[in-house]
Amino acid sequence: MKTIKCPQCGGPSLWDESNKARPFCCDRCKLIDLGAWASESYQIPVQPSDEAYEDYSSYDASSLPTNATKH
Ligand SMILES: [Zn+2]
DSSP: OOEEEOTTTOSEEEOSTTOTTTTSSSHHHHHHHHHHHHHHHTTOOOOHHHHHHHHHHTSOGGGSOGGGGOO
């Protein structure tokens, strides 16, 4: 029966339909990995484009080129 390397603990993980946690070796590793992924998602910094938008908001709209309003 085929086994793969568990992405979480690096141990052998059974690659079979009977392993509901695959590619993880067990539910515990699966939950740990999902938890880590979720916590990382909260650490994504503000998009640079959002900061650029903040900068543009300080400009007088009438001074912007006309093609800048066609977004
Ligand atoms: Zn594991």
